[in-house]
Amino acid sequence: MIKNYRMVLEYDGSRYDGWQKQGNTEQTIQGKIEHVLERMLGQAVEVHGSGRTDAGVHALAQVANFHGNTGMRPEEIREYLNQYLPEDIRIKTVEYVAERFHSRLHAQEKTYLYQIEMGKKKQVFERKYIYGLFKELDIDAMERAATFLIGEHDFKSFCANKKMKKSTVRVLKQIEFKQQGSRLLIRFTGNGFLYNMVRILTGTLIEVGLGQRKAEEMKKILNSKDRNEAGFTAPPEGLFLEQVCYKE
């Protein structure tokens, strides 16, 4: 009998072309997982992620599901996957879910974490997981700018996909700033994020923190609905998909 399985996984995105399979390239997280599952199930399978992560972006708890016909228990599937997946992808849990469950369509809320090094300290052991800005940031100004971004807005100016035909309206529920020594952690929680949205939000907030923009400009940027009005796209290595929430 075909069952629906949900998995939670973490990965180091450094050497991948992102989550989503693209043509015949195998260097994607989705591609790697499908490859192992296909060997296990003896037939083609599609793994649905809660969302794409860009090339170089990491995940602490991506959620994905797939349908499969196997007598293997979820725990056995988890062990099989971890045995054959590369060392930079790890399946944390596998469980049965309702037939109709879909990781992307039913996701209610996502949290992304962005890590920035503000000090002069060159990172050695965490260099692939943090954006080395090496400049001080005015976090108060960034927090003020963030207040203009919270809520339901058309985030078209913060979307890298210029041909986006679907709605670019999203609800940004929270932007949380946390300083740990010379490191700044920014957490974005919302009901969904557009292509590159977290990285463009981060880049724009960094420009505010550097004094290159005023906090109040956020209103103008949102209203313009023009990507060119927003700031730079912060690099992928600082970004982690941290949590995906579903209605129970």
Next chain:
Amino acid sequence: MIKNYRMVLEYDGSRYDGWQKQGNTEQTIQGKIEHVLERMLGQAVEVHGSGRTDAGVHALAQVANFHGNTGMRPEEIREYLNQYLPEDIRIKTVEYVAERFHSRLHAQEKTYLYQIEMGKKKQVFERKYIYGLFKELDIDAMERAATFLIGEHDFKSFCANKKMKKSTVRVLKQIEFKQQGSRLLIRFTGNGFLYNMVRILTGTLIEVGLGQRKAEEMKKILNSKDRNEAGFTAPPEGLFLEQVCYKE
């Protein structure tokens, strides 16, 4: 005027052939640093490390010194080095030291840290800094075995260099075990360590922890002065040079 400079540095040893320069290969930590210093000073320079670290072994605080004729202040030298060194090597401090100071000859005590994952948890973000044993260890038995190794002994059985002509007597001051969840940290402190000594000590202790050897065998191994009597050489990725102490 020629001055003597002491630096403290950290590095991720994953992609290097160890600390020590070998012939014309540049893929060593020493080689990388000398290359940048030579450009800075306009002449050849030799950097003396407190000791060699093997290929793949990391350092949290390696100590090294060099003599140079420059008007640059220590802080400027540090910044210059960090600007041109690869991102997996970072100079933490540079300071003037007495003309006669030598990083290796004057080192009094060293501490090495070895990290082992005992659980089934595949490491993703720290996979290059921990030995994935994925088996439970009897830490009590390992602590008992360690008591036989503490003190002044001829550690020839724990030395990979079979042609070692100098004394293989060393003082092992402490072996400390610390469990953090499914991770075991072992710290070795002594007045000096032979080639591969920490990794062979670790491998032998792991064999005790797995029940393949008895704690009391350590006496016999030490007495044999035969490398073949000791355990396997634990892999380099779990090992860090953590501290080097000098008499004030």
